[in-house]
Amino acid sequence: MTTVDSLVSDYLDRLGQVAGTLPPDRRAELLEGISDHIDAARAAGAADDEAAVRTVLDRLGTPEEIVAAAREDAVPTLVARRRGTGLELAAVLMLTVGSLLPVVGWLVGVGLLWASPRWRVLEKIVGTLVVPLGPGVVFYAGAILPLAVISEVCTGYPDGTVDCVSSGPPGWIYPVVLAVLLVAPVVVAVWLFRLAARRARQEPPDLVPAYAPTRPSP
């Protein structure tokens, strides 16, 4: 082993030690890169000339400098990202307007409602049970139910009189009940969305890498 060889192997040993704090694959890649660099420099003329090889090593920088750079590059730049309230908005929209698509729309809304981490279980239960199947079903029922329920039974007598007996509760109660059943889910939806929006603002942002690695490390 020449003086120059031991110069190089000392340098690489020291680099290997200092790089011990890097993830193993980064360390191996770094050592390989630097070692190839030195070989290439020697092949390009530095060869066994001690002064020339020392210059090559000086230009590379100290192992500490190189590993410090590697450490900075090993930690991806993190950016703060907040999840929007799109999920929650979709949930409350499907629970209300979406329920006009009978059953399916409301079920999708319930799914989204329970998928969001921004509501507590109790709130989810309220959102689900306020009007099962949603205001859409009330809307359709409003058109059909009064006809079905409010009925009059009339009996004609031979003397020409007609005696009508209407069954069911008084007629005014239906519009009121329907209005309540239509409005209640909307009120609950607005309440739920405002809760979620407030919690979204209070959440700490997620720190995610500024770039997504697009290719796996070999």
Add this chain to the structure above:
Amino acid sequence: MEPGGARNPLPQLRRGVLEYCVLSLLGDEELYGFDLVRRLSDVDGMVISEGTIYPLLSRLRREGWVTTTWAESGSGPPRRYYAVTPEGRRALHEFAAQWRRFRDAVDQLMPRSTS
């Protein structure tokens, strides 16, 4: 170490633009590490420690801006060659446009002579 200490903004500036200089060099041809590093450091003031380019290349590869291939060299063992990817090229062109604006803006504000 460079003069100027903590107030010297050049290391930070250099760090910010170095990767685009690497991409730009790779834009014309595939290069192996040693060649790339030497071309960078042939430009006065661009590189202080040549060894720090390797971690940068490793990051660019992980980001998908650079790919590497092994190829036989005329003499000696095979070498790892670096090439810029389409994404890397896109990033380079975006940066180049921003850089021209930024450079012109700074030039407008700096004193004309260095005396």
